[in-house]
Amino acid sequence: MKTLEKCVKILTLFGELNPSLSVADIASRLSLPKSTAYRYISALKVHGLIEEDTKEGDYRLGAKILELARGISGRPLQQIALPLMERLSDKTGETVILSSLRKQEGICLEKVEGHHALRVSHERGATFPLHAGASGKVLLAYLDPKEQDEIIKRVGLTKFSKTTITNPHLLKDELESIKEQGFAKSDGEVIQGTYGIGAPIFSPSRNAIAALSISAPSYRLKGKKRKRTIQLVVAAAKEITDSLEARGVQ
Template identity: 35%
Template sequence: MNQSVIKALKLLDFFSSEQKELTLSELSNKSDMPRPTAYRLLSSLEACGFLSKIKNTDQDVRYRLGLKLLELGGIVAEQLELRNIALPWMQELCEDINEAVHLVVRDGDEAIYIEKVESSHAVRLHTRVGKHSELYIGSGPKLLLAYLPEEEQQAIIEKLSFAKLTENTVDNKETLRQQIQKIREEGYAISRGEQDKDTIGISYPVRDYTRQVVAALSVSGPTTRISREFEEIVRQKTKDTAAYISKELGYSEAGI
């Protein structure tokens, strides 16, 4: 671990509703850091927008939390709102089809599973909340990649190393581009044995009031339980559920 980063971030913990502004001396004393070290770390936090400096006089210079934290807090709040809105619908969908339901969002160049409702079957998929996945593997991550702006999408594709998890995992850029083009045309993503052999995943986009895709609603299960006939039922019910969640997030097909 990078100790300098840890020390810098711990300086942020000294700010509170009671102490909204702190001087270099106060932060140095509270953290037991030499003043030059504290100043260097504070300057880095200021340059990144995590702190702002208020200079009342040459002798009275204080730091307060920066707007970058407000921006990041807003992102966290949006994700919490998304989970809170989606969860009841996910539970209803899971009760209806009795297969695992996931909510997947983008996290940088990866996808992360932020919510899961498990089926009652003894045989289950090995997924968990907090799991990260490359954006080219599985129906949910791949759907998120498909709906990114073209320039951003291609930048991510160019960086992929294509580790092959199963014989069905896509292993080259051209095939991936063809697959995400198909996702855009059909409006949903389906994967067969890409992460785990003999499994199927079906995902539909969740949109917010800006009409952007903010998550993928995914249903996953073993192919022994999801037959071709049942697959059509799962597709329609997942599509409908994604639409209900999107509507609660303010999405309207008529636009804004």
Template identity: 35%
Template structure:
């Protein structure tokens, strides 16, 4: 294979960077990925000089990449001023495995739930101030939801977002809310921290959340969290449909099906095997704790 020369350094590019040459190449990002791959293959932490030598980079160029990775906790520096992979990668890897495994486990429950309520069912996880859609099952209806797997929406105006946020530790709730930029998508969108906190309190009392046409006029959703064995909300399920079908009168029955589904999913990932808490909380009642 021909050697690829860097236009910025005049030196050969590392194989991990060179092989990505194409219309979507971003040298700084490719270089950072190459650093991670190299540190992952090394049995010992590497010094700046060793990284420069192995990657054919000038010291200043390598140093910039390392500082970005270290600031993101993707790599860490030892006391001897050498670099190794950071624990952030372990956390991200665990999340990736958890999400893949979760989607596979949840899908059979999804199909059952969608057939029970004849509406669209979603699965999502919380990522900073947004919810990311991992899975979706649609009923055999003419009117269906136009959402896409992999898309995201703000946490404060989605049923799944509020369902997950409500059962976070108080300090996590405060941190997430502090980063939210409230934008009104419809006249019913929550527009302030105070309004969101009141909504989260209602979620904790009921055990489920409602998106009452808050992100799209004419669409109503009911969402509830999925808890892991530590009673932490790792994901959420929602039932979505036209407001003409998901009415105020039908929400309690829909929520009953949803909570039963979330209880069954939570049981498959270990919640059933945990010791019962002496404190009876709203989600404990809904999830049979």
């Protein structure tokens, strides 16, 4: 059981902010001898859960993990959302992302690529912080205030760029504004030069269970197009919410 737990902990080290890690990184983060960490990594490699990265000595999540992540597309939420995501992508030309909570972070459930050569998006199964970026802030905004405080305290407010909100009080104000407006905006909070727009998706019991968002280079989301994109994202999220309610999907 201890071996299984260590292997799971190794897998959870990888994410949007740590797409690749060395044996030394993994050993340090889990307080393991390098030889032990390497043994666990070797076992994960055998099953395709970890693979060698293009950078010599580093490892990344393997193809089997991505295959498992794609398996979630068969769930009711994704089945309902996907055609509406495709329509939203056609209307805007941008990449559309469906995400939800996983413990104290966000996870990309599904995405539809835009038609532009230069795109901004998460991979399916990729995780991301909740305090920065449109998707994360939407997911965080609709949690109970006590849950918000716990996440902020436990995870912290890492600064990714000059626009990342790192003050807890300012973040709480931002989350309140998101609930009042019904959508979130992110102006380069995770990656400079990008702009994100996200809106909540609700279950029939009115719990925010997911976020629908668009991310793109900032220069493509300005002025009238930005306003129009906000309207389209909010409308698409509401349509998914209505479809979930009509089918009784919690």
